[in-house]
Amino acid sequence: MKNFKFLLTVILMPLAFNAYADGTDVVCGPWLQNVTQNEFTVMWMTGGKCLSWLETAPDDGSAFEACERPRTYRTIAGKRYTGTLHAVRVKGLEPGHSYRYRIYAREVLDDSNAYCSIYGKELNTGASGTVRTLDYGAGQCTFSMINDIHDRADLYRKLTDPLADKDIDFLLLNGDIISYAANIDTAACHTFGPAADMIRNLPLFFARGNHEGRGADACLIPGLFRTSTGEFYYIFRQGPVAFIVLDAGEDKPDTSVEYSGLADYDSYRQEELEWLKEAVKDPLFAEAPVKVAICHIPSLRFPDSWHSQIWANEYFNPVLNAAGIDLMLSGHHHRHIYVEAGECGNSFPIIANDNEARLDFTATSGQIHVSTYDTSDSCTHTYTIPVKR
Numbered sequence: 001m002k003n004f005k006f007l008l009t010v011i012l013m014p015l016a017f018n019a020y021a022d023g024t025d026v027v028c029g030p031w032l033q034n035v036t037q038n039e040f041t042v043m044w045m046t047g048g049k050c051l052s053w054l055e056t057a058p059d060d061g062s063a064f065e066a067c068e069r070p071r072t073y074r075t076i077a078g079k080r081y082t083g084t085l086h087a088v089r090v091k092g093l094e095p096g097h098s099y100r101y102r103i104y105a106r107e108v109l110d111d112s113n114a115y116c117s118i119y120g121k122e123l124n125t126g127a128s129g130t131v132r133t134l135d136y137g138a139g140q141c142t143f144s145m146i147n148d149i150h151d152r153a154d155l156y157r158k159l160t161d162p163l164a165d166k167d168i169d170f171l172l173l174n175g176d177i178i179s180y181a182a183n184i185d186t187a188a189c190h191t192f193g194p195a196a197d198m199i200r201n202l203p204l205f206f207a208r209g210n211h212e213g214r215g216a217d218a219c220l221i222p223g224l225f226r227t228s229t230g231e232f233y234y235i236f237r238q239g240p241v242a243f244i245v246l247d248a249g250e251d252k253p254d255t256s257v258e259y260s261g262l263a264d265y266d267s268y269r270q271e272e273l274e275w276l277k278e279a280v281k282d283p284l285f286a287e288a289p290v291k292v293a294i295c296h297i298p299s300l301r302f303p304d305s306w307h308s309q310i311w312a313n314e315y316f317n318p319v320l321n322a323a324g325i326d327l328m329l330s331g332h333h334h335r336h337i338y339v340e341a342g343e344c345g346n347s348f349p350i351i352a353n354d355n356e357a358r359l360d361f362t363a364t365s366g367q368i369h370v371s372t373y374d375t376s377d378s379c380t381h382t383y384t385i386p387v388k389r
């Protein structure tokens with residue numbers, strides 16, 4: 001028994017020490033969200049409950065320590081947030097400019113007394129990055145997309161590692177990056193971890209897949225992202241291209257036994273449809289020379305299509321057709337599919353990217369160029385798509 005107690009002490013002592021020391025450690029992220037011409041949001045997770053903030057500086061070659069840099073906190077209804085999931089929004093920026101950020105933290109040691117919280121000392125966490133704001137006036141838009149990774153970190157890295165030396169505007173995750181959100185921390189690690197070095201510097205946009213709606217922590221998944229609408233459907237623009245991001249929800253009917261009575265996606269899609277009808281009139285979208293729709297489940301229709309695909313085909317397509325969409329980019333089918341305009345109620349081509357491929361996109365105001373690459377970074381498909389206007 002004595003030996004057992006000694007052994008337990010030896011095992012637990014370092015754990016207890018680390019639990020204290022690691023409270024301010026950035027254990028996931030940072031990742032960049034809702035980057036526009038004038039703002040960005042940096043998100044990260046700390047090992048323990050912290051007050052955490054950003055210091056920002058222009059990327060102008062000056063030392064970070066050249067002067068006192070502005071601090072920005074996450075606030076909720078006027079109060080600074082303490083916790084483990086941090087999201088700090090920096091506003092008032094210039095289009096197409098680069099900014100540096102550093103993450104600082106103070107661990108919350110004891111906040112049990114409402115009038116006297118005790119915090120640890122201020123620490124530079126060592127986590128930092130540089131972000132370039134989007135620029136609607138830029139001559140072109142270039143980005144890369146992956147989809148249907150399903151928790152395969154090795155696949156994620158193989159597809160994104162070649163991007164390290166490319167100058168792209170953002171990375172797009174087009175759904176099913178995880179298979180199930182059984183645990184939100186694991187889901188975050190699998191979504192952001194494999195590209196950690198890239199996405200602390202590169203804006204990240206996300207389209208939800210049907211699998212991100214599954215698992216005990218699925219309702220926490222929206223908390224990992226920031227969009228202009230607060231929903232998984234939103235618009236954004238870079239250079240000549242406006243993007244409308246859609247969410248077709250779960251793939252099967254809501255009453256399917258697999259959903260255990262929790263699916264309410266028909267109502268969700270209907271609300272989204274009402275939003276879509278107005279969103280396409282937004283000048284940010286309507287006035288862009290190039291219009292691209294992003295939806296994990298493509299709005300095509302095959303004889304064996306499932307419920308949400310049929311729904312998207314019937315209800316999203318008429319609005320997208322009238323809005324002058326030039327191209328839809330999707331995933332979901334785990335194989336490469338190209339659907340010509342006019343094949344199934346779509347007046348725009350649809351590309352569903354393979355699950356083991358990266359899709360690279362470049363567009364000017366007159367033309368879209370798309371290429372896909374396999375895990376060896378060899379080109380597998382290439383398309384040049386004229387712009388309608």
Ligand SMILES: [Fe+2]
Nearest residue numbers: 176209210332
């Ligand atoms: Fe899917």
